[in-house]
Amino acid sequence: MRLAVFLPELLRSLFKKPNTVDYPFKKLDVPKDFRGTPFLHPEICIACRACERDCPAEAIEITSVVEAEKKFKMIIHNDRCIHCAQCVDSCPTNPVKAMEIDHLFETADFDRHNLKMEWEFVRALPKKEPKPAAAPPKPEPPKTEPAQ
Numbered sequence: 478m479r480l481a482v483f484l485p486e487l488l489r490s491l492f493k494k495p496n497t498v499d500y501p502f503k504k505l506d507v508p509k510d511f512r513g514t515p516f517l518h519p520e521i522c523i524a525c526r527a528c529e530r531d532c533p534a535e536a537i538e539i540t541s542v543v544e545a546e547k548k549f550k551m552i553i554h555n556d557r558c559i560h561c562a563q564c565v566d567s568c569p570t571n572p573v574k575a576m577e578i579d580h581l582f583e584t585a586d587f588d589r590h591n592l593k594m595e596w597e598f599v600r601a602l603p604k605k606e607p608k609p610a611a612a613p614p615k616p617e618p619p620k621t622e623p624a625q
């Protein structure tokens with residue numbers, strides 16, 4: 478009785494394409510906005526620490542290495558990262574963000590310490606916003622003769 482109920486569906490499925498892929502031998506392309514693993518562009522980081530402050534998982538650690546040389550070290554603990562991309566949103570560098578997130582999702586490892594990424598860098602200088610051009614002076618209103 479039960480087989481009779483399932484048999485048509487079973488036969489239909491035999492000739493349908495599968496809805497899954499044969500992972501890990503085949504992989505799907507992730508969507509454009511997929512949040513993978515955060516990484517730093519050290520050459521443009523101004524060491525403002527906004528990413529460290531706003532990371533909800535406390536996965537970012539920034540320390541000063543040589544104070545006088547403005548040398549810093551950033552560690553991203555990917556074993557703690559929840560891939561929310563808040564660090565990218567908080568990064569103020571313009572037009573390119575010093576913090577970015579890639580499309581990597583296969584970051585599992587047997588040792589959590591292998592998931593640590595670190596950079597040592599000299600702090601970049603913040604780019605100054607160009608001043609808006611001064612408005613042209615307003616023309617003087619025409620002088621009117623006093624009425625007699």
Ligand code: SF4
Binds near residue numbers: 533534535557559
């Ligand atoms: S993606 Fe989210 S959790 Fe991961 S480092 Fe950035 S702010 Fe922290």
Ligand code: SF4
Binds near residue numbers: 521522526539
């Ligand atoms: S990555 Fe961006 S937010 Fe983080 S310290 Fe560098 S400039 Fe600041």
